[in-house]
């Protein structure tokens with residue numbers, strides 16, 4: 001495998017190529033260095049993502065507060081449940097079944 005072919009598969013070669021890439025990296029210092037650089041970029045991207053997630057988490061209450069200030073308080077849980085279309089569909093089905101049962105019972 002040539003350097004170009006190896007570098008195209010870095011930093012994480014697909015399963016069928018792992019052995020060939022690893023063999024090349026054993027003997028080629030520039031590709032080994034490239035592989036390590038790419039792994040470092042991956043590690044930094046992961047850490048950046050974690051840091052951003054942490055910041056987002058800590059900022060969440062402030063965002064909720066700002067949203068509530070702009071849009072008014074969020075609807076109560078009860079109001080959310082009452083406005084649920086699923087609840088109304090279940091209620092309608094239950095009433096229909098009850099009506100059907102009553103009708104069949106009084107025949």
Ligand SMILES: [Zn+2]
Nearest residue numbers: 002003028031
């Ligand atoms: Zn190489």
